[in-house]
Amino acid sequence: MHYQWDFSVIGDNAGLLLWGLGNTLLLTLIAILIGTPLGLAVALMRLSSRRWLVWPATVYVEVFRAAPALVQLYWLYFALPRLTGLRLGGFEAAAIALSILSSAFLSEVFRGGIASIGKGQWDAARGIGLSYPRMLRTIILPQAIRRMLPVFLERYIELLKTSTIAATVSFGDLLFVAQDISYRTYRTLEIFSAIAVMFFLVILLCSQLTRLVEHRLARSGEFTAR
Amino acid sequence: MTTDNVIEISGLRKSFGAHEVLKGIDLVIPKGKTVVLLGASGSGKSTLLRCVNFLETPTAGTVAFNGKPVGTPKGTGGERSYSDRELRALRAHIGIVFQQFNLFPHMTALENIMEGQRAVLGRSREEAAARAEALLARVGLAGRGGAYPSHLSGGQQQRVAICRALAMDPDVMLFDEATSALDPELVGEVLRTMKALREDGMTMLIVTHELGFAYHIADEVVFLSEGRIYEQAPPHEVMLHPKGERTRQFMLGHSEFRLPHLD
Numbered sequence: 001m002h003y004q005w006d007f008s009v010i011g012d013n014a015g016l017l018l019w020g021l022g023n024t025l026l027l028t029l030i031a032i033l034i035g036t037p038l039g040l041a042v043a044l045m046r047l048s049s050r051r052w053l054v055w056p057a058t059v060y061v062e063v064f065r066a067a068p069a070l071v072q073l074y075w076l077y078f079a080l081p082r083l084t085g086l087r088l089g090g091f092e093a094a095a096i097a098l099s100i101l102s103s104a105f106l107s108e109v110f111r112g113g114i115a116s117i118g119k120g121q122w123d124a125a126r127g128i129g130l131s132y133p134r135m136l137r138t139i140i141l142p143q144a145i146r147r148m149l150p151v152f153l154e155r156y157i158e159l160l161k162t163s164t165i166a167a168t169v170s171f172g173d174l175l176f177v178a179q180d181i182s183y184r185t186y187r188t189l190e191i192f193s194a195i196a197v198m199f200f201l202v203i204l205l206c207s208q209l210t211r212l213v214e215h216r217l218a219r220s221g222e223f224t225a226r
Numbered sequence: 227m228t229t230d231n232v233i234e235i236s237g238l239r240k241s242f243g244a245h246e247v248l249k250g251i252d253l254v255i256p257k258g259k260t261v262v263l264l265g266a267s268g269s270g271k272s273t274l275l276r277c278v279n280f281l282e283t284p285t286a287g288t289v290a291f292n293g294k295p296v297g298t299p300k301g302t303g304g305e306r307s308y309s310d311r312e313l314r315a316l317r318a319h320i321g322i323v324f325q326q327f328n329l330f331p332h333m334t335a336l337e338n339i340m341e342g343q344r345a346v347l348g349r350s351r352e353e354a355a356a357r358a359e360a361l362l363a364r365v366g367l368a369g370r371g372g373a374y375p376s377h378l379s380g381g382q383q384q385r386v387a388i389c390r391a392l393a394m395d396p397d398v399m400l401f402d403e404a405t406s407a408l409d410p411e412l413v414g415e416v417l418r419t420m421k422a423l424r425e426d427g428m429t430m431l432i433v434t435h436e437l438g439f440a441y442h443i444a445d446e447v448v449f450l451s452e453g454r455i456y457e458q459a460p461p462h463e464v465m466l467h468p469k470g471e472r473t474r475q476f477m478l479g480h481s482e483f484r485l486p487h488l489d
Contacts, residue, residue: 123281138345
């Protein structure tokens with residue numbers, strides 16, 4: 001082992017790495033902000049009693065859960081322009097692919113959470129004459145989301161990691177920036193060690209947050225459904 | 227057409243799959259009266275009660291509310307179709323109290339009582355809160371509005387649930403085994419609340435296993451057996467001098483039946 005570690009390359013490119021991290025977080029945030037409500041809508045369709053709402057939602061979930069994220073991204077980035085002439089930038093393609101992917105996964109989390117709320121809560125909400133949207137908004141979803149919060153956060157962390165596929169379509173995320181620096185400096189080991197630590201720190205922060213929230217929910221008996 | 231009957235049920239049938247639970251029920255609940263449903267488990271008491279506010283949709287027959295039949299006829303077998311809007315309006319006028327209380331666990335007692343007032347009756351926050359406070363005081367829970375259900379005893383939770391129903395100013399109250407999930411020492415406080423309601427002139431339909439209480443509170447006792455009304459009369463007739471064999475057997479089976487002191 002005669003490799004000479006030289007971490008000065010990290011300091012020299014700190015600004016660029018932070019810019020890449022910012023882009024990674026931005027992309028993930030956008031996928032969360034679009035994928036979460038979309039996932040809720042798909043879940044509600046699947047829970048509907050109307051079959052014409054159920055089956056398109058089921059197909060949507062099954063298709064987008066089964067296709068690898070990278071395949072979906074390449075399809076949007078390379079195949080879509082051929083078919084429609086519509087050319088998406090790397091960021092747009094990645095944001096759309098990750099939003100769709102996360103909506104398919106999150107819809108199952110929503111569905112599980114809503115289904116876990118006991119019949120008594122629905123009876124009570126209907127019993128005072130609440131409309132379906134109102135009972136979802138004030139009675140069912142607040143309880144379902146509280147119960148599924150750890151799972152949501154886990155999915156979001158997973159999404160953060162998956163977002164690195166955006167580098168393959170030249171979006172300047174953390175992975176792309178790292179590749180770029182290592183091509184220029186040949187300091188591959190240092191660079192990739194550094195971004196591994198950056199991911200680790202961000203995710204550690206998120207999982208500590210999850211643990212804190214879980215702990216607080218477990219302590220307050222208020223939300224224990226009966 | 228005006229009527230003094232808040233609820234008129236005629237020819238009501240309800241099946242779950244191939245199993246027919248209610249086999250043609252005719253029953254009226256006159257304004258200001260208390261009707262108690264008795265019967266063995268599986269006799270259809272709770273199903274009948276839940277058909278009154280359409281938490282269960284009847285398979286056939288009609289339920290009329292204040293003289294007006296709910297829904298519109300469909301087909302030839304006595305089926306009716308019901309619009310979501312119509313049922314929501316109906317449920318806002320019919321209070322229901324459940325065996326398991328079913329309070330919303332993520333809301334305080336006060337918020338539980340305010341939700342229907344705000345969302346359905348369109349009352350302002352101040353108005354709904356004032357009404358909720360007044361109702362809590364009436365059931366002996368003044369000042370407990372800020373408590374979450376998990377911090378209340380079963381009896382207290384059930385009284386909050388009664389307030390939640392009363393806050394809608396219902397024309398009739400339905401009680402579905404309201405004391406069956408309570409520890410024995412907590413039953414009395416809920417029964418007293420129900421008794422006070424009767425004295426205030428509330429119209430009530432009650433499913434209960436508390437026979438002593440039924441005897442005291444009922445204007446009319448309806449004994450259900452196998453999905454049909456088997457015997458119906460004022461309580462001293464049905465409960466002390468039952469005519470039918472099944473009613474007699476039911477009363478004998480509850481030999482611990484005694485008249486409790488409610489005051």
